[in-house]
Amino acid sequence: MIDDERLMAFADGMLDADEHRRIEVALAADPVLAAKVARMKRVAADLRGAFAGQLDLEVPPRLQALVAPKPAGNVVRFPARMRRQAWLGLAAAACLGLAFVAGRATSPELMRTDPTRGLIARGALQQALDARPSGGGASGGVAIALSFADQAGGHCRVFELEANAGLACGERGDWRIVALTEAAPSRAGEVVQAAGAIPDAILHAADERRAGDPLDAAGERAAIAARWRKGP
Amino acid sequence: MDEAEIRAELVKLLPRLRQFALALTGSRADGDDLVQDALERALKRLDQWRVGTRLDSWLFRIAQNAWIDQVRSRRSRGRIVTEDPDADAPGIDGAAAMTASLTLSKALRVLASLPEEQRVVVALVQIDGYSYREASEILGVPEGTVTSRLSRARAALMAQVLGEDAP
Structure with a gap:
């Protein structure tokens, strides 16, 4: 006696060669069983037939767009923890304007103003950008959050400076500060910032420049060792 | 494989995923x-x-989990889903399907009548063409479970499609 599950597996061609032959022999001697298998096969064929042509239909653009590989330069997905709302009170202003600074009063020990290029990192900020890996916490008031390759073939780094966050990109051997936010004092006058979080404004600026995902630890070590020289 | 390559592969799978x-x-x-x-x-x-x-x-495993979640959440909201493919999609039976002995809309009605656990096995094995073993790996159940679900589904399909009472 062959049960229905085995007959079905036979009809679907799922049995190994020996068992398949054994059932073939049994079917040859039993017209009722053979008719049953024929019906099983017919149902399977009917079902497949009903779905004929489905695979040739055009996929709606919205579904295509969801998975299609993104061209470089689109919005990057930085790690979620980086995206946390950071600067209470600043978010709105930062998203609108974003401090693309060109000479605002900043700590002269950490930045100098170049007449044509704007702010250039110096001192402890420059040293941190040159040599410190990301995620190491603050030292000398400076913390480096992440690094990435930019579309110009160089590198950029997101940093935190006291209550400010900024984006610096390598340029002619210097780190040019291309974006800098200024912490907005809350109503009470004190600065409110969640530790370790980067404001959206800086991430937006990073998104616009990045040529790939943030460097991992190994990639960053290599870039530091190569003194952030541009790739080929 | 980097993310762009995976995405390119996912695009190729879209027609099968839609089916x-x-x-x-x-x-x-x-x-x-x-x-x-x-x-x-x-x-x-x-x-x-x-x-x-x-x-x-x-991808199919993720899709089937997403579907189960959708079914459960609809049930928990007390919404009884009456599946009526004809009402939803007029003209769903394309020219190719009309020439088949079983139209697509009839096939969808028959599938909708199956319990979910049987429907997904039929969709994987009979429609997409996965082997029993592959289906068992996708669903995370023993191969014997796939076989028994498929067997019960097949009995129902034969009754509805071929008009038989028993397999």
């Missing part, structure tokens, strides 16, 4: 919503897919 979702949900609109849900889930955890394993199986 799978159509078979599960019974309508084109609900099917494409399920596809979107599944893709969003997959994209969120691309890092969980292991090179060397099959991307299609991984």
Whole structure:
């Protein structure tokens, strides 16, 4: 006696060669069983037939767009923890304007103003950008959050400076500060910032420049060792 | 494989994923919503897919989990879904399907009458063409479970499609 599950597996061609032959022999001697298998096969064929042509239909653009590989330069997905709302009170202003600074009063020990290029990192900020890996916490008031390759073939780094966050990109051997936010004092006058979080404004600026995902630890070590020289 | 390459492979799987979702949900609109849900889930955890394993199986597993979640959430909201593919998608039977002995809309009605656990096995094995073993890996159940679900589904299909009382 062959049960229905085995007959079905036979009809679907799922049995190994020996068992398949054994059932073939049994079917040859039993017209009722053979008719049953024929019906099983017919149902399977009917079902497949009903779905004929489905695979040739055009996929709606919205579904295509969801998975299609993104061209470089689109919005990057930085790690979620980086995206946390950071600067209470600043978010709105930062998203609108974003401090693309060109000479605002900043700590002269950490930045100098170049007449044509704007702010250039110096001192402890420059040293941190040159040599410190990301995620190491603050030292000398400076913390480096992440690094990435930019579309110009160089590198950029997101940093935190006291209550400010900024984006610096390598340029002619210097780190040019291309974006800098200024912490907005809350109503009470004190600065409110969640530790370790980067404001959206800086991430937006990073998104616009990045040529790939943030460097991992190994990639960053290599870039530091190569003194952030541009790739080929 | 970097993310762009995985995405390119996912694009190639879209027609199969849509067919799978159509078979599960019974309508084109609900099917494409399920596809979107599944893709969003997959994209969120691309890092969980292991090179060397099959991307299609991984994606189908995510899709079937998304579908089960949708079914459960509809039930918990007390919404009884009456599946009526004809009402949802007029003209769903294309020219190719009309010449078949079983039309697509009839097939979708029959599939909708199956319990979910049987429907998904039929969709994987009979419609997409996975082996019993592959289906068992996608669903995370023993192969014997796939066989018994398929066997019960097949009995119901034979009764409805061929007009028989018993297999």
